[in-house]
Each structure stands twice: as C-alpha cells, then as structure tokens.
Amino acid sequence: GAGVSQSPSNKVTEKGKDVELRCDPISGHTALYWYRQSLGQGLEFLIYFQGNSAPDKSGLPSDRFSAERTGGSVSTLTIQRTQQEDSAVYLCASSLVNNEQFFGPGTRLTVL
C-alpha cells in the first residue's frame, strides 16, 4: 500500500518568509511524528500527534515552529519568519501500534 508522503520534496525560501510543509501518513495510522535532520546529523524529534492532539511538543526549537493535524490524518508543519539555521530535511513518520515508525521521503528546506 501507499507509504508516508510529504510535500513539497524541495522548498527554497528567503529568510523571513513563512513556509508550510505537508505530511500524509499511512492510512489508519493514529500516531504522527515530525523530525528534523540537519546536514550530516541524526534525526531530531520535533513533535508527536496522537489523533489530532499533540501530547509531546517538546522538540519544537522555538515559537516560530508550529504544527497541526486535522481529521486524524494530514499534518502541516509551519515555520514562521524562517532563518538560515532552519535549513534541514524535515521528515514525517507515522505509526499504528508498538512504535514501528514509518518515514516519508522528507522535505528539503533551504533558507537563503
């Protein structure tokens, strides 16, 4: 079946602009996660959704970052007033049970 999809695959923006990144999880997966991967680094947790609620937002680096999930499905990660240090690959994962997280291909964000 279809895996996790993310859009856009690449996003180039200017410093100070807002961006929205989208994640479509595997159908029926109740849990959804956002991670960030900076060049040559491991994955850094940002936020976790169970249904439409976000029980763990502890990884969001600043109040410029926010995320929502609607209908227990699609999620959007928004970064306001982007900075150059926001440049990274943003990865989304979804999970049904037992924490087996399946990742999408990521969105590569470049802030000029």
Added chain:
Amino acid sequence: GENVEQHPSTLSVQEGDSAVIKCTYSDSASNYFPWYKQELGKGPQLIIDIRSNVGEKKDQRIAVTLNKTAKHFSLHITETQPEDSAVYFCAASQGGNEKLTFGTGTRLTIIP
C-alpha cells in the same frame, strides 16, 4: 532525557565480510530499539528492531543484540553486499508511541 551514542561514524568493509555497528543508551526506561537504513535522498527505512524482553533477533543477514544491563545494542550485517552501503541509524524509545531518540549515524561503505 534519553541520549543515544553510536559508533563508528564511518565504516568500510570488504564485500562478503561482516559489519558491526554499536550503540549505547542512557535511559533505563527505554525498551524499544529500532535500526534504520537511509539511502541518499530518501527517508529512513526500518530494517530491524528489538524489544527489551529479548536479547537477540535475526532476519536473514541482519541481526541485533541487546544488553540491557550494560545499556548497549548492536547491529550485525553478515555477508555484506554493495547494496548494503548506506547510513545506518540506531534509536531508542520507551515504547508505546513515544518519540524515538536517534544516534548520529554510521556511514557504511561496502568495497567491491
């Protein structure tokens, strides 16, 4: 919070030989330990995982061992092939739908 360390950061192995990647974790409450393989330009792919109620798990050429007392776990790849070349990440979590804490990755290169 949890801290996962991973070694080595790079590993070159002759085709047909074995490769071993090691990780340590800090939080004794962690009980789920997945390994992911990431190819260039793609999202991480789950290749094997282990839960704390077992000490070893094997899937064809891939095996994972867990030592809960010492808080370390290892990935073993036997009879390596060129397609095994990728970046491998270990991770740990407290199970359920808790976030994953990742190691910093190992770039594995298989030399033909």
